[in-house]
Amino acid sequence: MSARLLATLAGVAAMLALVVPAAAQTPPPVQLSGFATLGALVPDRSDLWFYRSGVNAPGKNRVDLGTDTLAGVQGSLRLGDSSDFTLQIMASETPRGDYDPRVSWAFWRYNPNAALTLRVGRLRVPFFMHSDSLYVNYANPWIRPPQEVYGLNPFSEIDGADLLVRVPLNGADLEFRPYFGSGRIDVADGGSARLRDVRGLTVNLLKDELNLYLGHGEGRLQVRWGDSGHRTLVAGLGLAGGELAALPARLSGRRGRASFSAAGLQWDNGEWLAIGEIVRRRADRYVNSARAWQLTAGRRIGAFTPFLTLARQTEERPVAQAVIADPTLAAGFDAYLASRSGAQRSVTVGLRWDFARNAALKTEFSRVRVARDAWGSFFPRGQEAPGGRTVHLLGISVDLVF
Template structure:
């Protein structure tokens, strides 16, 4: 097994810092004293395939050198909140985890000023979490989630988690329903292997309706979309397309003039013993990325501190990034074009069986086994080891085993 000592040392150092913070006495009733909290996950994942890695697109660098791989799930987050006056406060959250550029540099994931405008109504300005998914608020705080990780078929469709902008949150009681309305506006940017992406003029609305044990989430967002690709594969393909008179197709592969929308519908039911969670999402894009749909359904049963669960998930390709008819006299270019589209298609189906053990009120140990089948023209949530140009992982099956230790403090 090959390990990356620098990355492990950083993670362990920050974990030690978190334990120190956990031991800090914050009981003093000083209104100007920051409230400190944190969360951490130490996770490991391995597959039974020697020709592919498991990856979480938009989260970790998709080509690790260790097996088991600690990069998809391990993270450490620290958060500080400070109340300024009775009706406003500021919050800062920093996160350390491997990102899509193979970096462990800490990054700010929340940084906002919140003002209460009226009973039940507040506004936040700065870097906020956008409610693209039902579980967006707890996406990093994995202790709050029943699984080792949220289903990648669904949560891999939108890697933008934070927005620099403004949002409003309004809580209301409507008959027997508790309602939360969450409109927002802003922009977001991420970097990944051989590229970078940005959402501009992002506006959307999240709605949560709760009655007793049942909760319903609805979300819709629209944005301008920029995605700039680079790297040898992209450069060779665009040059080849231009050489055969298909240069116009390249504007659908990379650029700053795209439009995208994202729709999500989620349902949770939890009576203290049984827990059922399901979510459906749809991404539409006019270029740069696929238009795809995905869903999952998960059910678990609590037996004291132990919760076994089973999940089914599916991602479907609705439209490829672009379409092009390569002349038959250029078979190498045609093969390269098909390989390019395949590498950017994450469609797959999976079944997961796992269990969660709540060791304490702030600590959970989880283990799960996933059997996934990649669509015949897709890499799914996997990435080939070795030479990407010669990769033949599409259409294969993979068995993935994952462990995680989740903490809050």
């Protein structure tokens, strides 16, 4: 964490605290809350596993309970009239396949007035419009946010700081949030990834039923793959020698850079709901560059909310490029690139039933078409790769907040 940037944010906070009146209401000294989801996902193909990069392990059973099931508790301790400390602990399936609890939030917040909030610690990084409610599934219409969009950036937390500044604007609220920090995630088969020196800015415009979101962040990327496909390809490239011997340095290492941009719109008048998002990831190595979008429309009819979601992810540039004369090694390289691409498109029909206060039952049926040279959101159980295949998914969940 940069001491100079932290001092700058704190200085801005102190200046704004002098010119903006403090909020009148004082919260109770301790606030406790929690959230939970019990979910099950069933694909129509027994030779594929569903996988959310950086979130869970590929499902080993036909009925996968690990994709969406989670629980979290959160507590906030007031430290004074304008500051508090928040701790959130969450348990869900990890890419290692266990359910060890982890600290997902742990930050000190300085909130002298309604116009300013400074946070320092472990934060949810605001890469997406719905990042703050990423795991509080009750707050979203879907069982899980569309994988085509939200799978494009698996980093959900950073250790750092952010500053939220709210500015009234003609009956609307304009929010600016600069942030910086570093984050780490595990990936399947013993790998890991780090995003260091992340710097970004989000802008939100909120007016009545409308929320407009823009965001951009970038940082240094480190990736260490641990799967057998990576190890086999690296060994083959080393034996080939020549220019190919330098190719593994573009597949994993500590010298990458990546950026992520996003735009979103949500309109919700209490009866009709519309959500649209478009995102783009650019990287110079280790992961591919890609773009994605999703559009959701729903209507509340009493306690029921049927909705429709269209989503698509498209690859812009593969992880690496090379001309390989050996046909066996070339085929292995192409297969490797496909395994690193999440390109796919989907149509999802869902229904949410708010059957009790703070509890909802959701069902979804998705038709997913994986791009020909990609694995999409799936891992193969056998020899046949997911590329070019159509997969149907049935999901059901119960979401709670308390």
